[in-house]
Amino acid sequence: MKPDWDKLMGEFAGSATQLVADVDCTADGKSLCETVGVRGYPSIKWGDPSDLQDYQGGRDFDALKKFADENLKPICSPKNLDLCDDEKKAQITKYQDMSDEDLAAAISSEEKKLEDAEAEFKAEV
Numbered sequence: 001m002k003p004d005w006d007k008l009m010g011e012f013a014g015s016a017t018q019l020v021a022d023v024d025c026t027a028d029g030k031s032l033c034e035t036v037g038v039r040g041y042p043s044i045k046w047g048d049p050s051d052l053q054d055y056q057g058g059r060d061f062d063a064l065k066k067f068a069d070e071n072l073k074p075i076c077s078p079k080n081l082d083l084c085d086d087e088k089k090a091q092i093t094k095y096q097d098m099s100d101e102d103l104a105a106a107i108s109s110e111e112k113k114l115e116d117a118e119a120e121f122k123a124e125v
Contacts, residue, residue, distance in 0.1 A: 001042060004061035008068060018072040048075060 005022060012020040023029035025038050036045055036052045044055035046067075057067050076084035078092050095103065 001059045004059070004064060005042075007061050008064045011065065012068065012072075017074045018068070020068060020072070046071065 005020075009020045009022070012018050023032055025033035025041060025043075033043075038045070044059075045052035046055050047053045055067070057063050074080045074083055076088050078096065081089055081092060084092065095106075098106065
């Protein structure tokens with residue numbers, strides 16, 4: 001699979017909107033691999049960097065290339081607002097328009113909710 005993967009990386013090298021890369025989970029990339037849930041090798045993950053999914057398709061170049069062409073596309077984000085629906089645009093804009101202080105307060109409030117929920121869960125279990 002490695003030669004086909006290297007070829008696929010070459011096909012997408014320099015893309016401003018698509019990333020095909022590899023990470024050595026036994027060396028410098030170990031913490032990243034743990035964070036995204038890599039449990040075996042080789043693993044292929046794809047999608048939103050904050051919610052990577054396991055790739056389940058073929059492992060030869062043609063299958064990988066077809067999947068990449070069909071699925072690795074820009075998504076709604078602060079950088080790609082034109083790809084967002086009105087609801088998501090409004091949500092992103094709301095946070096972009098906040099002052100640093102207001103944004104920090106909103107983050108602290110949400111973190112407190114998570115801490116409270118975790119404490120309640122531990123108390124009930």
